[in-house]
Amino acid sequence: MARIGVFICHCGENISATVDCSKVAQVAATFPGVVHSVDYKYMCSDPGQTLVGNAIKEHNLTGVVVSACSPRMHEPTFRRACAEAGLNPYQCEMANLREHCSWVHERNEKTDDKAIDLVRMLVEKVKRNNSLQPIKVPVTKTALVIGGGVAGIQAALDIANAGHKVIMVEREPSIGGHMSQLSETFPTLDCSQCILTPRMVEVAQNPNIKLYTYAEIESVEGFVGNFTVKIRKKAKSIDESKCNGCGLCTTKCPNKKNPNEFELGMAKRPAIYVPFPQAVPNIPVIDKTQCTYYKTGKCKICEKVCQANAIQFDQQDEIIEVPVGAIAICTGFDIKKADFFPEYGYGKHKDIIDGLQFERLASASGPTAGEIRRPSDGQIPKKIVFVACAGSRDPAKGIEYCSKICCMYTAKHAILYKHKVHDGTAYIFYMDIRAAGKNYDEFTRRAIEEDDAKYIRGRVSKIYERDGKLIVVGADTLMGAQTVEIEADMVVLATAGVANQGAEKLAQILHVSYDQHKFFSEAHPKLKPVETNTAGIYLAGACQSPKDIPESVAAASGVAGKISCLFSNSELTREPLIAVVDRTAPPQYSSCTGCFMCQSVCPYNAIEREEINDRNGNLVKQLAFINPGLCQGCGTCVAVCKSKSIDIEGYTNLQMYSEVDALLNF
């Protein structure tokens, strides 16, 4: 028989000013199953908690209802107090007499009645509570970092330096990400590669970090602390253990006219290539779609010149399976290309380029060795127009958000241009200048005041080519929306930062949520900015939303901190309030019929197919099985299950049914 204790808290006067607490305690004492019912001034105080604990021991209570504030406030407190007194903490429930009663109603009999109802409801519930044990899961102290840009590098180094293993997976042949393509960085104008490459090398050399480049995530299974990840290591056609990075193959390759991705198509590269000179690892890759041998079956010049015998034409993709305990998503962003803009000719004009292309033009290691030259004819542009918000903040283009980094890099571009083309003029069309950040506004002022950038507040309606010039037609809203026409030599579009291609697919593999722009969603915009809704998976950098370098690095260190916390214990403790599928003796095994409609509603892929076999190994039945490590306890499966084969601890069918019954049938 149930032996329930009811504890009515006055909360000073917060409850007792409106609710007649002693009356509620007296009435509650008459509920069947209640053996002890008291009221007290501050139940959450030390003496209050002792009161509960002593009553548990004295009256041999099997359940406790603390009627006080919201369970969202003090449920953990009282569950702990119960546990200390030897009662299973999940035999404690709270009736919300403060937030849901005393604070929102007047003092009268009806309010007392409501308080009594609420207590009765929880008494009936707690009678049906199950004693539960917290779920313990072991932790694999290896982190997976997806993406080798600046965020991934930072996260990997921080985790590795905390003493944990890290596996880094990068899609491209080299780590470095977009930052390695940048010329100089705002607001300090220090050389991007100068600050990044040492960290890239550090990644390669850190004994705690295992690096897989030219590799992608194939699948992720499991749950926090216990993920199993399959990595597809794409065939580089190079034996990495033999290659010494001499580069002879790349210089001897006869097929050199392939668009260079790193230079955004503004230069060519051979079919066997290292993306850029400082690449990590410094090992070439054969582009199978371009290589003459793969296309025609003849050539193999690289194989002939390679003294290390590292070329392997028959190399296949390799699937590597690794166990990891936590995952950091650092897959970064992409930008809209110029062909996204119909009003700017869908990228028809070679001299309308995007911001990233300008970075390469301005980079000393770029295709023009740092000289600003037009891609069409190599001339130095004397008049250059920068268009900020190309796509960003434009609902008509489906991109409502601000890409955040463009104001700053456009100012930087104008400065760099002026430094390189002294007699040139830079015009910048902008909507607003958003330069919130340390030394940021000073930087844009410098572009305007020292480097003579002509800022025009207004948008560009169209750009067309006429007689070799690019006619930029826009409005100057500070001059009464007057039409402005500039005959420019070159136009740079600060195109919107968008989610990386493949982000959606990755999100689906990882079962994390993403927004309508395919940026990954954080668990809470303020308080959980680097967590996802899936425990054990974290976010850093521009895969979440456009971010600049300092922000990405800060987030990456945040993620590293989170993962280090997770790895600081060998076991994880989780609330056991999860769904379970019923089990009975053979031949039924369970009332589950294996329709798996629960599987399609589970947001966490926690529901697995369990096969029941007879002694001869024949399949008898397929049943749903809920992985306790993955289930987060939403209970949607419970409501969907037609045969009522699933129930959820803490909110069981019997408990909820009894609550309704207790509220209405007395």
Next chain:
Amino acid sequence: MKLGFYPGCSLEGASREYNESVMAIAEEMGIELVSIPDWNCCGATAAHNLDKELSLSLPARNLALAEEAGLTVLVVPCAACYSRFCATQHELMHDENLHKKINGIIEKEYKGNLRILNVIQFIDEFIIDKLDDKMKFEFNKKVACYYGCLLVRPNKVLDFDRTEDPQTMDVVMKKLGADSIDWAYKTECCGAGFSVSFTETVGRLSGQIVEDAEHRGAEAMIVACPMCHSNLDMRRPEINKYNKKKSDMPVIYITQAIGLALGIDRNKLGLQRHFVPVKLKDFKPYTKKTEVENPQKMEVE
């Protein structure tokens, strides 16, 4: 084949040649265009600035009449009428209460089952595939296809072609053998309704259009809107005044261009009615290609 047809006021007035050429090519292709019985004004261009219900009721009545007459496809050559019809269809289908209200006003029930086509869509759907068999001449000229504003905007309502850089007319002209140029003024404003009130403005706006087309070597401009045509053709003196040079580049309707390729008599196409004389000649006789190339339709965003 019978299709519904809404002439509207311009095709019976200032733009008779448009009507004539539409009818001529339809006849040639064996298509019967049936006017909506008892049609009324579409409400352009003034009604939607004055009274929203009126601006919807006028087209709605026409649409309801067409539906009553058992029509399922309605060809609307005038771009202004087309725009009003599409806007009405869009609004009524997206607002149940408004739909009921308008039905009450026109005392008819428009169910919304009509497909409304502008002339280019009409050509694209019913004519372009038959051109190979019927073409007698190639339209071997450099042309600038001019769309204006109403054919492609607003994109949400019309869902026709790419707003900023439409292509359907170019596809048709290329099919006729023309060299359709890439230019910057395809969808710029011609001055539209200011044709009568502010001729100077029309001169400036249309002037820039004519100038760019001519600058890029176009021998003719191709249009599909009566208002564009009258601005670019009838207002040529104002245009020339603005451009400070004389231009005699003719402006012809796309239906007239097709008519010419089909070898239809110039007068039957109304070419004699233009202010800027249409002197185009020396069309190359057309021989059917053995390999039938499918006219490539540009991806519409």
Next chain:
Amino acid sequence: MEEIKKIAKQLLSENKIQMVIGFEKGTANKVRPAFFKNADDVEKLIYNDTCIHNLALYLKKDICHHIANVGIIANPNVVRSIIQLASENQVKEEKITIIGISYEGKCVGILDFKAAEEFAKTQPKGLKPEDRAFIEKIQAMPLEERFNYWVETFSTCVKCYACRASCPMCYCGKCNVETNNPQWIPVASHKYGNMEWHIMRAMHLAGRCINCGECTRACPVDIPLNMLSYMLTDFVMDEFHTEAGLSTTYAPALSSYTNVDKENFIK
């Protein structure tokens, strides 16, 4: 009919299947489901337009459990049922041989699941005019009258569960009415128990019912309970544009969602 027999005989004699579910002559002028285990028996097989029983039902009964491959004479309702059952992981393609028959009674031969999906799509379902009229008649009633109509109609229900037993989609080993802790639905066939049972049944079939009408045909007291699930099928089609019984990878209406589901009723 001869063609059906021919196929059935051949399949049985080649031991590709071990049983055929079809029809034979029943009491008086009726037909009844029949099970043929050898080729000679098949002579008794008949098929005519009174063969409306949804035989797919038997695929989930114990008689089929230990049979390696069951042949089934499948009119479009049966085909749809099998596809729906497959989408719910209840039947396996390798254990079933579908001998398809169109609404007109034309044999379309043996269908694998892929072909069955294609076939089902060519066989129109939708509401019959009389069903629609019935539904509209109910809808036209004032709220109170509607409630009383159903309470009275269901008051004759004896809870024999013939509706459940003859529904191919009601395959749960333990039905919700049989769970008793808590007792979701009263066991008794009083008005309240009956109402709750029929609400529950209709909800469980929402988006899964293939409108075969077996429940009502089976009902010994002729309750038009199929109208509930027919109405919901119609609703699901209108709102979610999905239809049961057409695809083995179907996501049932009530365990899927879209971001644009209507919420004009939510404050």
Next chain:
Amino acid sequence: MEILNKLLDKTALSTLIERFGKAGKEVYAPVKENGITDFAKVDTIDKIDFECIATKQSAKSLVFPRVEKILSFEKSYDDISVKNVDINAFPEVVALGSRPCDAAGFIPLDAIFSTDHVDEIFNARLKKLTVISISCKKADEYCFCTSVNGNPGNTAGSDILLTEISDSTYFAEIVTEKGKAILDANTDLFKDTSAIDKTPHLADVKQEFTAEAINEKLNNLFESDIWDKQALRCVGCGACAYVCPACGCFDIQDENKGNKGIRYRCWDSCGFGLFTLHTSGHNPREKQSQRWRQRIFHKFSYQMVQQKQFGCVGCGRCSRACPADMNIAEHLKEISIN
């Protein structure tokens, strides 16, 4: 009691019904509603459907309702109070126009509820029930009463049996004391007559087998594969049991609201898998064929042993109600010649 022979014309029957009403008796008779004929309360003769061969459901619910309260209870803090149902409050009921097979059905039902333990509630209801049956002049392909010791003019189970001998007149046989009480209270409505041969006025139901032969056969058939064969198409619903006039199985359930509740019994059926399912998950009647076997064995073997009574009256309702056309007469015949 020796049977008394009387004549009752239809106008007199009508008067009789009105008098029952005035005397506070509830009259139940076959009534056609929405195309279905079933027993329903009537107050005038014109509501009665005399043409129906057999109502969809039997008359058993008059003594053994679908759902029947046994007791009510209330829990307080430390006590539970229980109140039995008041059996004296049951109304006097007349079943009018039932068929001889319906009437015969009360006999095995009574046997079930009165062997070993005498069920108070059932017997209280039965005591207050008067059965005025009407002989069958029509039968259909499902009827087989003659094979199970019945016939279309059988008086067993009836208090009065009426046989229509002309358009206006019934030949009335007063079978029991309860019947005689009605006669005595309404002597003005009954006319004297000598015995009349009913045969020309009765339906012809061919005898296909005998219940005794089935009983005999069953001794050796428990392990036969005939059950598997016959039960193949059985869908496992309870329709047969629920329409059967002789099926008496029930379930006992509590239904509560908060601390108050009632205990009731309601019909159950051996056709359901759940009927014998143990909590452990084991089910002694795991297959549908075993449940079918149970149904036949119970009616033709066990009941005979325990209650000296067959549990089938040959009304054919189960066959009519079966969604899979399980024709019990056909199957019994098959058993009899097995």
Next chain:
Amino acid sequence: MSEFEPKIVAFVCNWCTYAGADLTGTSRIKYSSNVRIIRFPCTGRIDYMLLTKAFASGADGIIVSGCHPNDCHYTSGNFHARRRWMVFRRLCDFMGIDTRRIIFSWVSAAEGAKWAQIVNSANEEFKKLGPYENYHKLSTQEIFE
């Protein structure tokens, strides 16, 4: 005679509406005391049979409330719930169950004032509709005296 006070049961999710109702309390916004809140982990957990159970047990009105679309703590529970409610409402309507007595709402953890307003307007609406005797009678007649 005192005014009719409807019995209202609110089925709410833990993360949004329950927290929102907490905020109503913290903000000391007053609302009708006729409502009783039952906490669920998520709207996806709320079984429609509990709604009919509530009516049968004597509730005159029901409020079902959870997180706004895209705000579900469990990402999609409210979407599944929304669809379930659409179908359930349709069925109720068809069966003559008064859907005006089931009020669905999205109330976030920040919408304390909205919660009070939802309860108060529901209370007024249910008062107008009166006791839900149709359904109450259904569950008590025949069996319970």
